[in-house]
Amino acid sequence: MSDSIDTDSIDSVNVQDDFSMRNAWIARSNQLFAISFVLIGSTYLLLILGMLLADVAYVLDQSVSKAKNASSFWGSMLADNPISVSLRDPKIQHSIWLSMISCTLAAILSVVFAVPLGYVLSRIPFRGRNLVDAFLDIPIVLPPLIVGLSLLILFQFTPFRWVARSIVYQVPAVILAQWAVSCAYAVRTMKMTFDQIDPRCEQVAISLGCTRFQAFSLVTFPEAKLGLLTAFTLAWARSLGEFGPLLIFAGATRMKTEVLSTSVFLEMNVGNIEGAVAVSLLMIAVSIVVMIITRWASYHPTDGKA
């Protein structure tokens, strides 16, 4: 008996040893895992932060070096910094106005098309739905330059050719090019929004006496309001950032088809890096506002259900 007790206790000591060794090893491995992932992840975060801070630092540096030679330091800081200089430039003023108007129109158009498309894709089963769904991703995955080129070529053909003179290289081309890409993002967003809304609600409304349009407009659409806001802001932001298709389809004519992204390009081309960075900072600020709005809206996806 005593023998067996002894071997038992020896065994259990060994097992205990094994246990704590394995425990320590797992703890070390977990630590290593966490540290390596945090390190890899934070490298990218630092890059983003670095890019933003570099822009701000560059503009500040330029302002300070100008202000040092001026009679009033703070007066010069306020009036002669690259952003103020850009904002006084009539070319940039024009570009800001055109950007605001074209982005808003492109976003409105995007939402107008995205609501029915997103709804059909989400609710109505038909043969080839997956194909249509994939097809709508083409503007997103296509290289932007190709979108512009394809639009340009499209307007060589009848019936588009008839209106080409008043569209290509004109302001309408800006809106059309922006819409062609941003609409795809709006459709994605609206489809996701409708996917999240319980189709039973619409069925109940129909059983209660609604036509499909009434069920949509009284029940589904009000629930999709925040999704609509997200789709609009996303489309707006995509339009603001659009450059490649614009350059080819609308051109980069100053005071005519110049939008903010074109301004950055044109300022760089004439060697005015300060101006380019100043315009970039304006665009960064707008983008951050857009991001905050979409984030806020996506935390409240269907008004109350969240």
Add this chain to the structure above:
Amino acid sequence: MISLDNVSVRAGAFRLEGIQLLVPAGEYGILMGKTGAGKTSLLEAVIGFKSVVAGSICLAGRDVTHMNPAVRGIGYLPQDGALFSTLTVEENLAFALKIRRVEKERIASRVRELAELMGIGPLLKRQTHGLSGGERQRVALGRAMAFEPRILCLDEPLSALDSETREQILQLLLTIKRLNQVTILHVTHDLGEAKRLADKIFRLVNGKIEASDTALSGIRDS
């Protein structure tokens, strides 16, 4: 009266064939079957969300086989209630009447009546989010009954509730049954529920309805 004559419906991969079902006016019919037996598909055919392949459906003496769900006059209660989340409880109850352009005073008095029957008077001004499961079912049931339909279709109305709430809603259904104003088709997989509520029980097995009277007597014997 709910009457299905030789109805065939596609239900996912299989087909319900030659369905015969009759719930006389004012009675409480229960449709039972295992998960995936096609109960909900058959209910959807009655409501009109699913088109029938063959046969005919009569509700309260009218052939509605090819009619739009909006004109069939069925009060429909889905499993999770499916309340309109952008409307208040009161607006949910009034929905069917507003669609029918009923005058404001009549809507108000009907809403009060329903709120009393369903026991949701204090909830009328509330938004639907934040309501408990039982409260949601009461509101949904009230909404379905608002336009005084002659037919009620209930799709597993008790299955998502805790046992206490379940008993309360079951009592409410018994009250509605006693009022004897509607013909009810209630889908469930719960035998206890069926025994307590049903005048007639229909079992859906392998795409066919088992004779209802034998099903009921079989249950009563056991």
